Amino acid sequence: MREYAISLDAKKMPDAWYNVLPDMPSTPTPVLHPATQQPVGTEDLAAIFPMGLIEQEMTTAPTVSIPGEVMDRYLMYRPTPLRRAYRLEEALKTPAKIYYKNESVTPSGSHKINTAIAQAYYNLQEGVHSLSTETGAGQWGTALSIACSMYEMACKVYMVRVSFEQKPYRKSFMEAYGASVIASPSDTTEIGRRMQKENPGTTGSLGMAISEAVEVAVTSGGKIKYSLGSVLNHVCLHQTIIGEEAKLQLDSVGEYPDVVIGCVGGGSNFAGIAFPFVQDKLRKNLNTRLVGVEPAACPTLTRGPYAYDYGDTGKMTPLMKQYTLGHNFVPPGIHAGGLRYHGVARTVAQLVHEGVIEAISLYQNPCFKASLIFAKCEGILPAPESSHAICAAMDEAVRCRESGEKKTILFNLSGHGHFDLTAYDAYLRGDLQDYDLDEEILEKGRASIPDVKEPA
Numbered sequence: 001m002r003e004y005a006i007s008l009d010a011k012k013m014p015d016a017w018y019n020v021l022p023d024m025p026s027t028p029t030p031v032l033h034p035a036t037q038q039p040v041g042t043e044d045l046a047a048i049f050p051m052g053l054i055e056q057e058m059t060t061a062p063t064v065s066i067p068g069e070v071m072d073r074y075l076m077y078r079p080t081p082l083r084r085a086y087r088l089e090e091a092l093k094t095p096a097k098i099y100y101k102n103e104s105v106t107p108s109g110s111h112k113i114n115t116a117i118a119q120a121y122y123n124l125q126e127g128v129h130s131l132s133t134e135t136g137a138g139q140w141g142t143a144l145s146i147a148c149s150m151y152e153m154a155c156k157v158y159m160v161r162v163s164f165e166q167k168p169y170r171k172s173f174m175e176a177y178g179a180s181v182i183a184s185p186s187d188t189t190e191i192g193r194r195m196q197k198e199n200p201g202t203t204g205s206l207g208m209a210i211s212e213a214v215e216v217a218v219t220s221g222g223k224i225k226y227s228l229g230s231v232l233n234h235v236c237l238h239q240t241i242i243g244e245e246a247k248l249q250l251d252s253v254g255e256y257p258d259v260v261i262g263c264v265g266g267g268s269n270f271a272g273i274a275f276p277f278v279q280d281k282l283r284k285n286l287n288t289r290l291v292g293v294e295p296a297a298c299p300t301l302t303r304g305p306y307a308y309d310y311g312d313t314g315k316m317t318p319l320m321k322q323y324t325l326g327h328n329f330v331p332p333g334i335h336a337g338g339l340r341y342h343g344v345a346r347t348v349a350q351l352v353h354e355g356v357i358e359a360i361s362l363y364q365n366p367c368f369k370a371s372l373i374f375a376k377c378e379g380i381l382p383a384p385e386s387s388h389a390i391c392a393a394m395d396e397a398v399r400c401r402e403s404g405e406k407k408t409i410l411f412n413l414s415g416h417g418h419f420d421l422t423a424y425d426a427y428l429r430g431d432l433q434d435y436d437l438d439e440e441i442l443e444k445g446r447a448s449i450p451d452v453k454e455p456a
């Protein structure tokens with residue numbers, strides 16, 4: 001009998017998150033204060049984050065144990081199934097084995113709730129009852145809304161204006177859980193008013209929405225803290241539950257991946273599936289390939305320089321060394337909204353820089369095509385973001401067909417696409433454009449990258 005879904009006994013759930021920092025092949029790059037350009041201290045971050053998360057942001061401990069209360073929430077939907085894509089393998093006539101971790105079965109429909117629950121919990125521990133955040137496509141806002149409702153906390157979401165208008169049901173989803181949702185840039189913050197004045201009629205961007213949500217926290221006198229859904233170390237840390245479970249599940253069927261694939265927006269779901277395998281690769285000297293996939297319309301890792309940059313348009317966030325298209329870069333309106341970020345997690349960036357992780361970029365049309373083949377074989381309609389990982393995994397499987405190699409491929413299905421039907425509709429009508437970013441557009445974005453000297 002075929003075992004399509006490989007489960008994991010809840011009693012065998014990993015009880016700690018894996019921290020990649022102590023395993024990094026070279027010293028992690030310091031995070032710098034946006035004004036002084038000197039390394040930030042915990043006190044600098046205390047205006048926006050609770051100490052529990054600041055400690056996790058900086059810790060070099062090899063693991064961080066998962067609090068019982070967070071584990072209890074995880075157990076509502078974790079462990080998520082690891083699935084063997086037998087039918088997809090057959091459709092591709094590949095000798096490769098394809099496995100995927102199904103994060104689409106969470107309450108929010110994506111991996112993001114894994115960190116949302118943890119972040120809400122650590123805030124509540126320190127008496128914070130209100131969070132502000134930004135959301136692009138709406139996945140992160142949804143996840144944080146659900147997590148806040150679990151702990152009866154307030155949640156204020158700045159939603160990129162173009163998504164706010166295109167995806168009214170995302171807003172309803174968040175409001176159903178009690179969140180307040182504001183189109184960004186808005187009139188509710190100083191920075192939002194300024195950005196509207198400087199860019200009349202702007203459709204907004206993640207960078208702008210982050211600035212607004214940070215301002216709300218900074219000016220709240222400690223009542224409201226800010227929460228980010230990707231990029232930061234503590235976010236990547238929480239997501240490692242994905243890869244750790246996958247490792248145990250694969251082990252239970254006597255498998256180990258040759259290739260691990262994830263899509264990359266800010267880098268957190270990729271870090272989640274890949275970092276536990278980075279650990280083995282570095283400690284045991286394995287040659288596992290770890291592949292991050294980004295859209296050709298927002299080619300951060302593949303075409304951005306490795307440099308210090310801000311995380312937001314308003315230059316309120318700390319400076320981090322990363323691959324970046326420039327904090328002013330506004331990517332074309334592709335449908336994988338969650339992959340339209342100018343920068344990336346600094347751990348992922350450094351591992352790409354050192355050759356531990358590979359990065360590739362794909363156009364959206366082949367991704368949607370792959371996504372529908374996957375949907376027909378596996379019965380799950382993927383998020384447009386996840387379709388990038390699927391397409392890369394299928395390309396790898398097809399190469400195996402040609403070479404006869406029996407590789408084991410693992411990818412992360414970061415979420416489902418039930419709120420992305422407008423995108424599928426556009427694809428099916430043949431209305432989706434593939435954007436080739438010319439040097440001119442990239443150069444314009446690059447011009448906003450600050451000239452930062454790394455402290456000696």
Ligand SMILES: *Cc1c(COP(=O)(O)O)cnc(C)c1O
Nearest residue numbers: 139230265266267268269338415
């Ligand atoms: C947000 C999102 C992503 C991209 O964010 P990362 O932090 O890079 O993981 C990918 N897939 C889905 C479904 C998302 O919601």
